[in-house]
Amino acid sequence: MIEELYRQADELDWELLSTTEKKLQYRKWIEDPRVGGVLRRFLDDHRIGTWIKDTPMKEYARAQDGFGSMAQYARSRFRGPEHLISRALGDAWTVVPNSVDEKPMHCLATDGEAERYVCWGRPKTFRDLAWAALNQAVAMPSRPLVIVTLQDGLVVSDAERRRQTSIAEHCRIEIKYIHRQLQRG
Template structure:
């Protein structure tokens, strides 16, 4: 297999992310995503460009495990693929202001991943804040518990919702009960993607 030239890589990822935006990729089922990988292999703007470098199996693996694995993080403005994301969610500053208030700010250099998190600060007091979709609640809770035992302030989990991604009332009740039991604050926040202009 030949090395994939950077210009080709950029062209293909840009096209994949353009189409993923149009498809509302994060709202697709696993079956729909699997079908789309096949369509991309057959698409002259994707598979046609990659064919000199990959066979169909390697192409499908590369599409799934390289650009599309990073798509959700890129929409958060994080990771090496963020530059390709045409639509992004407002940054951590927006989340902190909407949940904790304008007096709080994001500590410089504190934004991280797995799960997406930061430190928020007001008048010298810092809080750990992590956020993600409802399906990531377990990971968010574990991260927050780890901070709850090492920081004097109560951690905050922000469950992020958007059109098409919601939490049922029963799900919310359970999550709130778990958070309260663990000494964690929890908030629910609806967000909208914004077109990102370079």
């Protein structure tokens, strides 16, 4: 059933839907025999909608990055942190083994001499990314890096980019914007 939710979410480009469009889709899923029909044996319609929103769909974006308990159900994924680090810092940089973690998604990167804290996420998570990087900035000698990940249909306005860049510069945090494409499975 979660596979079906994620399959449909992929087809809908879930992360690009408006709040209103998502609310309408939750109603459709409650009525869908492959989703709500399965859950109706255990929950009433209100609880079905709440469960869908708060469990699999809350984890959907993280699952596409290979994180969380629902990652096994994601059919489309982004390439891993190694690819992101290489694009952001260059081919000389790699992910420090066993340093990848989540909330926000982050790792340590090294060029063999220095280590840097790197965190990444969608534009709407910038506040969390900046806070995580700022906390690392006081604990590490190297400047942390925030990567704002973009994808087709998900962009940052020029005004928002200027604001985010200004905040990052003020806090001595490097910021980069990297476009990623989902690898459909």
